[in-house]
Amino acid sequence: MEHQGICHKMHAGLSDLSVTDQHIHKANVEYKFILDRQKIDLPFILGQELEIEWSGQIYCVSCGSKTPKSYTQGHCYKCFKTKASCDMCIMKPETCHYHLGTCREEKFAQEVCFQPHIVYLANSSALKVGITRLGQMPTRWLDQGATQALPIMQVGSRRLSGQLEIMFAEQVADKTDWRKLLKGQAPALDLIGLRDELLDEFAPHIESIRDEFSLSLDFNEGLEILEHEHPREFVYPIAEYPAKIKSHNLDKTAKIRGRLQGIKGQYLMLDTGVINIRKYTGYELTLRRE
Template identity: 45%
Template sequence: MHVSAAGETNHVKYTLPVGERTIDMNALIGQQIDMAHTGTINCVHCGRVTKKSFNQGYCYPCLTRLAQCDSCIIKPELCHYHEGTCREPEWGERNCMDDHFVYLANTGNVKVGITRHVQDKVSSRWIDQGASQAVVMLRVPNRLTSGLVETLCKDYIADKTNWRTMLKAQPEPQDLYAKKEELLQAIGPQLDALRQEKGLQAITEIDSECVSIQYPVNQYPVKIKSINLDKTPSFSGTLLGIKGQYLLLDDDRVINMRKYAGYELEVTC
């Protein structure tokens, strides 16, 4: 789903591209929706029909060829652009060799993460992770350095979202400013060593506001039951809310729409 945040409360807006039309998903909350997978899967990059989707939407040839499908996308500390072995150097130049930001987010638990985009105040990455709060800690010059900083942080704080915890309730607000200061103090010596290696101006602390994000949810599930389109190709239900990339349906059912990128769907609402 495409996402954006608007207004002083950063209320999240969701749209779902289906064929040549785009569906306003927020407008459907409280209504019944019917979705059915036709059986066709197209690669989100090259468009070819594939029997199986890899890495949230790619065919196998693209999985093995594209830089955006390399293991260093999941583990940025393994970025190897500087070694001259990037699968697509031009893509790496555009996406890995520019400023990245290390942040803290409240997704039910406080986690550390990295993103390239905070210019619009609310990163789409925060929304996709279902964060109710986020604050930027550091600016670094490239993806590799962001991964190295994130690795330092992982000794003190999680780097993964517990999606079940994220979907069960609106989390209690956290003092992310205090968490930020605690974490920066804890990794201070290692961060200074990294600055000596990368350059004193390579890692810069950012004095940014803590952003709150509001999701269109009328009711959270109690006992989550995940819908798998490969096993259950069609489903119907009342849409009770949307958070992260999940649709929240009645009877505690949820579906991760990002997981099924490239799947051809028929939607009735």
């Protein structure tokens, strides 16, 4: 079986959702490849041999033009320099500069930056704090390979969520160690207990941030602590973890092959190495299985 097209990050969804007596939501993670913006059933099953080949062509996911290099996961240089979705504040939301009048795109700000955002705790390689738009749950957690996640706050803007994230990052990591992520499943954590400890420790700082953002007259940037949320748990399709982490690079080796051992986050785990599919957004790929 063969599929060819412009690669986008894999779509991750949930199945077999269950709720335990402790109100922990647990579900299996399912994946679909996105080629030419169309979801296709993952053309592989665990244990099968697969091949991924890059044609040498890259196309901008925004304007569609051919580009010699991919910027910010699938953009040409022009879009990288002009699109709000490529601005530094996307990676560092606390640096949002809309209030300074220098946002690249008003429409983008309304549709993305001033939408409800969630501050959450997750367990991927270890405990981490992160943010995501309300509508991106659970996608954000699955893209990071989290086995546990717990929303702890809801706010009205991306900048406010970023301020809270860097506050919590004084005590909790805000990044995932991708090598540890692929070496095995992190030990389970008491996310509710950890949430309560962090909220208690940072209570004065949280109130200070709340007061600062309550002065905004343009948008509702309110801050709500989510005291009644319950943890979510996710089970990924993994037969075995790699004995040694070796990363495939299509820019150096245009064709790779291996037996599929598992999928976690945006990584395919092959017996020949791992590959981050999201890294190759905009690349023209051919995927084959035997």
